[in-house]
Amino acid sequence: MHELAIAESVIDAVLAQTGERPVRQVRLEVGRISGVSVDSLRFCFELAAADTGLVDADLDVVEPEGRARCGMCGDEFVLADRILLCACGSSDLQVLSGEELKIISVTVGS
Amino acid sequence: MCATCGCSDTAGVRLLDLRADAPVHTHADGTTHSHGDAMTHAHADATTHTHAAASADQPAGTETITLEQRVLAKNDELAAHNRGWLAARAVTAVNLMSSPGAGKTTLLERTVRELSAAMPVCVIEGDQETTFDAERIRAAGAPVIQINTGSGCHLDAAMMRGALDTLDPTGGVVLIENVGNLVCPALFDLGEGARVVIMSVTEGADKPLKYPHIFATSDVVVLNKVDLLPYVDFDVDRFEHDVALVNPDAAILRVSATRGDGLEAWREWLRSGIG
Numbered sequence: 571m572h573e574l575a576i577a578e579s580v581i582d583a584v585l586a587q588t589g590e591r592p593v594r595q596v597r598l599e600v601g602r603i604s605g606v607s608v609d610s611l612r613f614c615f616e617l618a619a620a621d622t623g624l625v626d627a628d629l630d631v632v633e634p635e636g637r638a639r640c641g642m643c644g645d646e647f648v649l650a651d652r653i654l655l656c657a658c659g660s661s662d663l664q665v666l667s668g669e670e671l672k673i674i675s676v677t678v679g680s
Numbered sequence: 681m682c683a684t685c686g687c688s689d690t691a692g693v694r695l696l697d698l699r700a701d702a703p704v705h706t707h708a709d710g711t712t713h714s715h716g717d718a719m720t721h722a723h724a725d726a727t728t729h730t731h732a733a734a735s736a737d738q739p740a741g742t743e744t745i746t747l748e749q750r751v752l753a754k755n756d757e758l759a760a761h762n763r764g765w766l767a768a769r770a771v772t773a774v775n776l777m778s779s780p781g782a783g784k785t786t787l788l789e790r791t792v793r794e795l796s797a798a799m800p801v802c803v804i805e806g807d808q809e810t811t812f813d814a815e816r817i818r819a820a821g822a823p824v825i826q827i828n829t830g831s832g833c834h835l836d837a838a839m840m841r842g843a844l845d846t847l848d849p850t851g852g853v854v855l856i857e858n859v860g861n862l863v864c865p866a867l868f869d870l871g872e873g874a875r876v877v878i879m880s881v882t883e884g885a886d887k888p889l890k891y892p893h894i895f896a897t898s899d900v901v902v903l904n905k906v907d908l909l910p911y912v913d914f915d916v917d918r919f920e921h922d923v924a925l926v927n928p929d930a931a932i933l934r935v936s937a938t939r940g941d942g943l944e945a946w947r948e949w950l951r952s953g954i955g
Contacts, residue, residue, distance in 0.1 A: 572834055572864035579751050587745055594742055598751070605867055605893040652892035653925045661928040671751045677744045 573610035577618040580673055584624060588678050593627040595677040603636040603652055603668040636668025695842050696826040698814040755868060758837035762844065762871025766854070772953045773854040775870055777894060778878035780860030783904040785813045787878065787937040787946075788855055792822040795947060800852030804843040806835040806859045813857060823847060834864040837871055853950060862887065866894040874953060880905040881912050885919040892926040900931045900949060907936040 584596055600606050608631050619625050636649030642660035654663040738744065750756065766773050776784050788803060795801050803824040805814045814826035825843040827835060835858050847854070856872060858865040877898040879887055882905060888895045895901065901923050903916070920932050933949070935942035 572867055575832075575834070575836070575864075575868075576751055579754065582754070583747070583749055583751070587747065594739070595744075605863075652896050653889070654928065655925055661924065673747045673749045673751055675744050675746045675748075677738075677742050679742050 573607060574614040574618065576606060576671070577611055577614035580615065581618050581622055581624055583673055584676050585622060588623060588676060590623060591678040593624045593676060594679050595628045595630055596624065597630045597632065597674040597676070599632045599634060599670045599672040599674050601634050601636065601668040601670040603649060603665075604671050606671060608633065632674065634667045634670055637666040638663040639666055692830060693832065693839055694828040694830070695839070695846065696811055696814065696828065697846055698811060698818050698826055699823040699847075752867070755837045758841060759869035759871040762837055762840055763873070765844065766871065766873065769849065770851045771849045771854055772852070772874070772950075773856060773870070773872040774950070774953070775856045775858060775865070775872035775875045776878060777858045777862075777865045777875065777898070778860060778880075779862045779883060782860075782878045782880040782883065783937045784857045784860070784878055785816055787902070787904065787935070788857060789816055789820040790937055790940075790943060791855065791947070791950070792817060792820040794943070795853070795950065796821055799951075800849065802847050802849045802852070802854045804835075804840070804847070804854060804856045806839070806857060808832065808859065829859060832859065833861050834859055834868050835870060836868045840870040840872075853953070862891045862894055866897050874899045876900045876902055878902045878904055879919075881908050881914040881916075885915045885922070888919065888922040888926055895923055895930065896926045898927065898930055900933060901927075902946065903932060903934045904937055906934050906941055907939045 580596065580598065584593060600608055600611065611631070612629055615629050619627060636651075637646060638649045638654070639646045640656035640658060640660055641662035641664060643656060643658040645656060645658065646666070647656070649663075649665065649668055654661050656663060776788070778784050792801050792803065801822045803814075803817045803822050805817060805824060805826045806829065807813060807826070808829055808831065810828070811826045814824045817824040825846055827839050827843060829835070829839070835856065840856070844854070856870060875898045877894050879901065881903065903919065909916070916934070923930055923932055931949070933942055933945050935946055937943070
């Protein structure tokens, strides 16, 4: 599953910053329509972190909701899934949020 | 890593050169993958959402480092490098994705046979194991590299880099057959110029809504095996309507890779991307 590749990428990126120091927490931003399953990511993170300085790290995941703006009527609304349809009938939507996949911050112990 | 669920990275990624004039040899890539995310957009985060307040309860003896870094930044960078490299050599790269068995390899065999006389065509094959597909492409007459991912479920920009370095294409088209999977390849930018998702009429017309990410990020949707339409319960109009819901800009081509229906439009689309 691709969440394993994503977990490995998170760990690589964190270790590049933290080196040998024990990591207490990793804060991620995973948008609700990003295509990434947070449950799978947690599972894979635990496995991938096992022999690293992140073995005891808590994974804090912020999940921004999907939002879109309609190019036709200007309405802004919550996008629950990837179906790009405004109530006015237009599919000319700009996705404003919900697709994020970011490491926000890392908390290390001494 | 866990042997039970197969997510072991000790299997490594292998790259096999199946070109007719090249000795068959295997490279082991034991290093960690770099991966990319094709769907990166710059967003103004328009929503408010609650977080745990980090500063209020920062435990003693700890330090918080702000990264604000896209998780798949490494793959994105490598993909961008691949994209520039391909453009400089006037090569059009097309990433073909689908469930296993939708007809990617058969479509590629025909494409290789029908286009090779007119322009250089190379193929990069991706599968967990075996060189079956690369051997079919070699028999069809194109230079081909087989990537075996082991337990991996998608190709990434680093694997693409390795294959491009070996193939060394100039001009024409590089066709990439991704690992059969309607989920994971969608997130990993290879540096391709265009993405194609192939669906067959035996898979059910509801797939665009059930697997929206791969349809949303593709430029073309190829509906294959249309010769079987009389024998299956597949509502083509519903399918095309649903594709438009998740991707209003995607072109839809109805083809039969075995019988030949619709392949002129497919070749024309490929040619239009070149030069």
